[in-house]
Amino acid sequence: xxxxxxxxxxxxxxxxxxxxxxxxxxxxxxxxxxxxxxxxxxxxxxxxxxxxxxxxxxxxxxxxxxxxxxxxxxxxxxxxxxxxxxxxxxxxxxxxxxxxxxxxxxxxxxxxxxxxxxxxxxxxxxxxxxxxxxxxxxxxxxxxxxxxxxxxxxxxxxxxxxxxxxxxxxxxxxxxxxxxxxxxxxxxxxxxxxxxxxxxxxxxxxxxxxxxxxxxxxxxxxxxxxxxxxxxxxxxxxxxxxxxxxxxxxxxxxxxxxxxxxxxxxxxxxxxxxxxxxxxxxxxxxxxxxxxxxxxxxxxxxxxxxxxxxxx
Numbered sequence: 001x002x003x004x005x006x007x008x009x010x011x012x013x014x015x016x017x018x019x020x021x022x023x024x025x026x027x028x029x030x031x032x033x034x035x036x037x038x039x040x041x042x043x044x045x046x047x048x049x050x051x052x053x054x055x056x057x058x059x060x061x062x063x064x065x066x067x068x069x070x071x072x073x074x075x076x077x078x079x080x081x082x083x084x085x086x087x088x089x090x091x092x093x094x095x096x097x098x099x100x101x102x103x104x105x106x107x108x109x110x111x112x113x114x115x116x117x118x119x120x121x122x123x124x125x126x127x128x129x130x131x132x133x134x135x136x137x138x139x140x141x142x143x144x145x146x147x148x149x150x151x152x153x154x155x156x157x158x159x160x161x162x163x164x165x166x167x168x169x170x171x172x173x174x175x176x177x178x179x180x181x182x183x184x185x186x187x188x189x190x191x192x193x194x195x196x197x198x199x200x201x202x203x204x205x206x207x208x209x210x211x212x213x214x215x216x217x218x219x220x221x222x223x224x225x226x227x228x229x230x231x232x233x234x235x236x237x238x239x240x241x242x243x244x245x246x247x248x249x250x251x252x253x254x255x256x257x258x259x260x261x262x263x264x265x266x267x268x269x270x271x272x273x274x275x276x277x278x279x280x281x282x283x284x285x286x287x288x289x290x291x292x293x294x295x296x297x298x299x300x301x302x303x304x305x306x307x308x309x310x311x312x
Contacts, residue, residue: 029070032146033079037086038066063087064125077109078102082147084113087125091118093141094149095131096158097168102144103152105171106164116150116158131158135186152177153186160192166213169199214258215246218295218302225303227310228252238283243276253285254309258295286312 024044029036041051041060054060061073064087069075075083081102085092093099096114100106112129119132140154150158152172159165172178180200187193199216201223215232222230230247236255237243248255257273273289280287286309294302 025070033082034069034071034075035063035079035083035086036068036070038068041068064128078145078147081113081149084115084125084128085148087128088115088117088123088130089121091121091136092116092123092148093136094147095155096129096150097162097164099149099155100159100164100168102147102149103142103155104175105152105155105168105177140186153179153182156183156196157186157190160187160190160196162192165192165195166199166216169196170213170216214292214295218247218256218258218290218299221295221299221303222247222306225307227303227306230256238279238285241276241279243280249310252310254288254306255280255285256288256290256306259289259291 025036025041025046028040028044038051046054051060055062055068059071061069061071063069063073063075063080063083067083067086069079069083081094081098084098085094093116094102094113095116097106098110098113098115101108101110113127114129114131115125116131116133116136117123118136119134122132123130136154140151141148142151143149149155156165156169156172159168162168169178178200183196183200187196198220201220219230219232228249228251230249232247233244234248235242235244236248243255245255246258257276259273277287277289288305288309290302
């Protein structure tokens with residue numbers, strides 16, 4: 001009789017309770033990058049015994065204590081970030097380079113995951129680097145697709161000693177996320193404060209945003225040499241030609257282009273650049289071109305050439 005009852009359930013579309021649990025679990029996992037917590041499983045009605053059975057069957061894969069991947073352990077990078085934060089408990093937030101990656105401020109995959117927790121909490125989670133912070137507040141935390149992570153400002157401060165700082169700062173600047181007053185208030189005497197303040201010194205919202213580390217380094221040298229402030233990545237119209245030089249001084253009619261191999265290394269790019277230079281010269285401007293090696297190894301010579309062009 002019971003077998004007939006199950007057949008009738010299937011016939012009329014009514015599913016046994018366990019099937020509904022599976023569907024709810026699948027929906028939840030899909031909304032959370034394939035990751036769920038033990039508390040969420042219990043809320044779905046999954047008993048401890050049933051959970052252990054699913055773990056043994058690899059239908060649930062343990063990522064961290066109390067955190068599981070549903071169906072398989074090959075979760076996405078964002079799933080790994082979510083699992084790491086959940087493994088560290090209440091108040092935890094993704095931090096450092098992982099936070100920069102989640103915020104779109106770092107372009108390469110992150111192998112080691114950093115999580116910031118409010119002190120005195122000190123969770124232990126294998127494969128996660130945990131940072132206790134006395135200063136972590138709600139103002140320092142934002143959410144990306146439901147994953148708590150440090151804000152752009154707090155992330156920059158936490159990365160102040162990292163080799164990645166300059167690149168992360170540049171991307172944050174492009175997206176209008178630099179808050180000088182907040183950064184100054186937060187960094188104070190923390191390690192790496194001098195590096196972050198040096199980058200802040202090159203941040204001039206009114207002149208335009210830099211688009212590369214190369215531009216930023218040259219701009220810093222120009223300011224140290226006390227040259228007039230250039231316009232950065234602004235539009236210049238010369239008759240039928242519209243340009244966007246990396247740096248330019250309209251009063252002195254001087255412009256600077258920085259040539260990287262990625263955008264200027266092809267034959268087509270070289271022909272285009274020569275045409276642009278001829279057009280700017282005919283219009284009475286002085287075009288100067290420099291490479292990565294020029295800025296990195298001969299910055300003094302570069303600045304001397306720019307000063308000479310200003311005086312011409």
